[in-house]
Amino acid sequence: MLSLYHCPEARSMRALWILEEMGLPFELHELDFSMASLRDPAFLAVSPLGRVPCLVDGDTRVFESGAIIQYLGEHYDSEANPCGRLHRAPGDRERTDWLIWLHYAETMAVHGASLVQQRVFVGKENRSPVVQKLESKRLIKSLEVVDSAVAQHPYLLPSGFSAVDIAVGYSVHLATSFVDFTHLTHVSRYYETLRARPAFQRSLGSRKGQAPSQGNRTHD
Ligand SMILES: N[C@@H](CCC(=O)N[C@@H](CS)C(=O)NCC(=O)O)C(=O)O
Structure with a gap:
């Protein structure tokens, strides 16, 4: 299990x-x-x-x-x-792009994580407007790259939805709490498509206090 x-x-x-x-x-x-x-x-x-x-x-x-x-x-x-x-194994023609996006997801998330620290964990008196501005700009820049990638096809890889849409999709989800990127129309559409997935919806929020579904999940 x-x-x-x-x-x-x-x-x-x-x-x-x-x-x-x-x-x-x-x-x-x-x-x-x-x-x-x-x-x-x-x-x-x-x-x-x-x-x-x-x-x-x-x-x-x-x-x-x-x-x-x-x-x-x-x-x-x-x-x-x-x-x-969801996977692209070595030898798959999309393997290299799959790997790039898998790791790119963390490049994006570190900007989100820095903004979580600045806006949530660091006391108001110690927050840095300079760091917040810089990290927000760098987050938007990283979203621009995703925007270009999904301008041609619905998901990151031409063949369709894969695990890297989960990796990057989470980072886009995190970004929505900190920056407005509605001007990036392709990535905005991409995020709405991901949000509509039942598996995405089930991964949101807390499950504490909910009964295990399908008899296969438990909670601490
Ligand atoms: N690169 C790691 C990052 C893991 C990470 O930093 N997770 C955060 C939550 S988003 C955490 O557990 N933070 C607790 C802490 O910083 O002590 C991954 O992708 O799993």
């Missing part, structure tokens, strides 16, 4: 979203986004830096959301996925 350690709306949303797209059974450990919870020795034994996501598959532990996406693709991807094939 796969187990996912997750905090709502954090990078772990990527892992939750791909599990939902693949229709795999998994156990969900939802943690509070607090130092008490993320630095608890029991969690540090699973995720050494105390970060989410972390996926456990039997004796295998995988941290880093990009690695989790690649791991699930390499071990569990199938033509029979409810959403079609």
Whole structure:
């Protein structure tokens, strides 16, 4: 049984979203986004830096959301996925672009994460308008690159929806909290298309207090 350690709306949303797209059974450990919870020795034994996501598959532990996406693709991807094939293996003509977008997702997310720190965690008196302005500009620039990519086809890869739309799609979702990019019409349309996916909707927000669905998910 796969187990996912997750905090709502954090990078772990990527892992939750791909599990939902693949229709795999998994156990969900939802943690509070607090130092008490993320630095608890029991969690540090699973995720050494105390970060989410972390996926456990039997004796295998995988941290880093990009690695989790690649791991699930390499071990569990199938033509029979409810959403079609998500992975692009070595030798696939889209492999290089798939890898680029998988890692580009984090280039985007670091700007979002910096803005989370500035606007949420850093006390008002210590916030830096310069850092916020710079990070917002760099986030918009990174969205412009996605905008150009999705101008020609609905998803990042010409062949259609794949795991990199989950990786980058989360970063676009994060960006919506901090910058207005409605002038980037292609990426705005792309985000609306991703948002409409039932698996995206199921990966939003908290599941605490909800009954496990399909009999295959549990909550801490
Ligand atoms: N590059 C890592 C980043 C993981 C990460 O920093 N996750 C954040 C949530 S978005 C976290 O757990 N933060 C807790 C902390 O900084 O202590 C990934 O993609 O998994």
